[in-house]
Amino acid sequence: MSDSEKDRSTEEKIKDAARVVFHKKGFAAxxxxxxxxxxxxxxxxxxxxxxxxxxxxxxxxxxxMMGFMGAMMFVFNDEGSSFEEKVEKTVSSYIDLFIKEPQxxxxxxxxxxxxxxxxxxxxxIKSVLLxxxxxxxxxxxxxxxxxxPLHIMQFVMSLMGxxxxxxxxxxxxxxxxxxxxxxxxxxxxxxKKLVPVWIEAILSAG
Amino acid sequence: MSDSEKDRSTEEKIKDAARVVFHKKGFAAxxxxxxxxxxxxxxxxxxxxxxxxxxxxxxxxxxxMMGFMGAMMFVFNDEGSSFEEKVEKTVSSYIDLFIKEPQxxxxxxxxxxxxxxxxxxxxxIKSVLLxxxxxxxxxxxxxxxxxxPLHIMQFVMSLMGxxxxxxxxxxxxxxxxxxxxxxxxxxxxxxKKLVPVWIEAILSAG
DNA sequence: ATATTTTTTAATCATTTGATTAAATCACTT
DNA sequence: AAGTGATTTAATCAAATGATTAAAAAATAT
Numbered sequence: 145m146s147d148s149e150k151d152r153s154t155e156e157k158i159k160d161a162a163r164v165v166f167h168k169k170g171f172a173a174x175x176x177x178x179x180x181x182x183x184x185x186x187x188x189x190x191x192x193x194x195x196x197x198x199x200x201x202x203x204x205x206x207x208x209m210m211g212f213m214g215a216m217m218f219v220f221n222d223e224g225s226s227f228e229e230k231v232e233k234t235v236s237s238y239i240d241l242f243i244k245e246p247q248x249x250x251x252x253x254x255x256x257x258x259x260x261x262x263x264x265x266x267x268x269i270k271s272v273l274l275x276x277x278x279x280x281x282x283x284x285x286x287x288x289x290x291x292x293p294l295h296i297m298q299f300v301m302s303l304m305g306x307x308x309x310x311x312x313x314x315x316x317x318x319x320x321x322x323x324x325x326x327x328x329x330x331x332x333x334x335x336k337k338l339v340p341v342w343i344e345a346i347l348s349a350g
Numbered sequence: 351m352s353d354s355e356k357d358r359s360t361e362e363k364i365k366d367a368a369r370v371v372f373h374k375k376g377f378a379a380x381x382x383x384x385x386x387x388x389x390x391x392x393x394x395x396x397x398x399x400x401x402x403x404x405x406x407x408x409x410x411x412x413x414x415m416m417g418f419m420g421a422m423m424f425v426f427n428d429e430g431s432s433f434e435e436k437v438e439k440t441v442s443s444y445i446d447l448f449i450k451e452p453q454x455x456x457x458x459x460x461x462x463x464x465x466x467x468x469x470x471x472x473x474x475i476k477s478v479l480l481x482x483x484x485x486x487x488x489x490x491x492x493x494x495x496x497x498x499p500l501h502i503m504q505f506v507m508s509l510m511g512x513x514x515x516x517x518x519x520x521x522x523x524x525x526x527x528x529x530x531x532x533x534x535x536x537x538x539x540x541x542k543k544l545v546p547v548w549i550e551a552i553l554s555a556g
Numbered sequence: 557a558t559a560t561t562t563t564t565t566a567a568t569c570a571t572t573t574g575a576t577t578a579a580a581t582c583a584c585t586t
Numbered sequence: 587a588a589g590t591g592a593t594t595t596a597a598t599c600a601a602a603t604g605a606t607t608a609a610a611a612a613a614t615a616t
Contacts (some may be wrong), residue, residue: 154563169464173378176604186565191605247463254460256521257453258375265525273526297527298537298544301516309511312518315462319471320479321503331504338504342552349551360593382574392595397575 155193157183159203162190166204167247170254202263205255209264212252213272215241220278227281228344235307235339239332242311249308273300285347294347302346306339361399363389365409368396372410373453376460408469411461415470418458419478421447426484433487434550441513441545445538448517455514479506491553500553508552512545 161183165174176197180187194200219225219233242248256264273279279296286293310317310332318328367389371380382403386393400406425431425439448454462470479485485502492499516523516538524534 170376170378170460172376173464175602177602187604188566188606189564192563195605197604250460250463253518253522254376254456257456258379260521265521269522269526270528274528294544295537297523297529298540300527301519301523301537301541302512302548304519305511305513305515306508307511309515309518310507312459312515313507313510315466315471316459316475317503317507320475321506322476322480323503331501331507334504335507338500341555342508342548345551345555346548349547381572383572393574394576394596395594398593401575403574 154185154189157185158190158193158200161185162200163204163208166201167208167245167251170251170258171201172258205262205264206267208248208252209267209269211241212248213267213269217272217276220273220276223277227278227285228340230278230281231303231343232340234303235343236336238307239336242308243329243332246311246314248311250312253312289347299347303339303343306335306342310335360391360395363391364396364399364406367391368406369410369414372407373414373451373457376457376464377407378464411468411470412473414454414458415473415475417447418454419473419475423478423482426479426482429483433484433491434546436484436487437509437549438546440509442542444513445542448514449535449538452517452520454517456518459518495553505553509545509549512541512548516541 158179162179165178165182169178174197176190177187179200180190190197190200194203215237216234219230219237222230225233252264255262259265274296282296282299314328317323318325323331364385368385371384371388375384380403382396383393385406386396396403396406400409421443422440425436425443428436431439458470461468465471480502488502488505520534523529524531529537
């Protein structure tokens with residue numbers, strides 16, 4: 145049978161190892177032998193359980209994208225919170241996520257650019273933003289504010305830029321800013337308070 | 351002889367092709383045969399002129415980093431311009447650069463994260479920011495503003511986030527925002543005006 | 557306990573890929 | 587035109603890599 149305790153254990157070991165290595169090196173630079181070694185398992189088991197490197201990668205990519213977009217979807221479609229509360233919650237959730245798993249943003253953006261037709265591109269994430277409660281509340285904020293309206297994607301690009309760029313640029317930022325890991329993480333935690341204030345300032349600036 | 355018209359021409363053809371392919375696919379996913387094909391040249395010529403894939407990559411990486419950091423260094427150390435003028439000039443230069451070569455940010459951040467010890471990491475870019483005229487002027491702005499001072503790296507992360515993230519996240523942003531290439535470029539041009547205003551707002555927000 | 561099925565392993569395969577080589581071609585000098 | 591050195595080409599090599607196989611080991615069923 146295919147659901148014994150040991151089964152699941154081996155399968156999970158492979159997935160965990162694959163996640164670590166794929167996130168760190170990306171698809172192309174990852175060798176199946178790296179994953180087997182990371183998992184402490186025989187190389188042939190990868191093919192036994194997942195058929196091919198591509199299939200294994202697709203599973204990891206799917207789960208990673210789900211984790212990434214899922215956090216957003218949950219917050220963006222909550223009817224009970226205000227626009228400002230959603231911004232705060234988004235910022236806080238993503239910073240926590242990226243402190244734990246710093247490679248996720250670069251991994252996703254990279255694989256998506258290198259292979260836009262791949263699994264990640266096929267996922268239906270079109271409606272996640274534009275049909276969300278958050279998008280509706282954004283329009284309300286725009287109407288209330290008056291002046292030249294700002295395209296929601298200009299806003300989202302800025303929010304995400306403030307939020308995820310530090311993690312994508314981390315190696316460079318650490319060099320030019322002379323930061324160690326501890327200092328970097330401290331600054332990221334500071335940004336939980338800073339970014340929402342800045343977002344407010346950006347929206348008021350018109 | 352090593353400087354004939356044909357010499358330089360072949361060498362340049364290889365470098366141009368290598369730049370295109372490395373920028374698009376990254377080091378690991380690039381096959382030397384891809385570069386040879388892109389250049390329309392025999393595969394052996396890559397090794398004849400550049401010894402190895404690694405050496406060719408190092409040259410492209412060096413030139414790319416120079417182009418990327420050079421634009422910044424030039425603006426950041428101009429004694430004749432104000433802080434605000436430097437922000438405007440930086441935003442404008444980088445947006446123009448990335449509209450022409452959209453893969454540069456992801457390429458650099460990626461290779462830097464995957465191989466921090468590599469050539470790019472060895473470059474002396476430590477002083478580019480912290481010892482610049484721009485950094486001094488930033489401190490003046492902070493003193494003038496009063497309130498809780500903001501670490502210059504928090505500021506730089508935000509400036510770069512607003513500036514370069516849209517290009518790194520382009521494939522995802524195009525999907526979730528339902529944007530075509532033309533619309534995307536239009537929005538990037540709009541950001542030349544928007545980002546400096548937002549930076550002003552961020553600094554005033556304290 | 558024995559038989560059967562599932563899982564794991566070591567060995568091996570076939571292809572890809574970076575690099576080299578020896579011969580052919582080209583450019584330039586005398 | 588012949589000679590010389592530089593450049594280009596086709597063929598090939600060796601190592602790396604994703605995948606498979608047959609046998610061994612382990613788990614489960616009878």
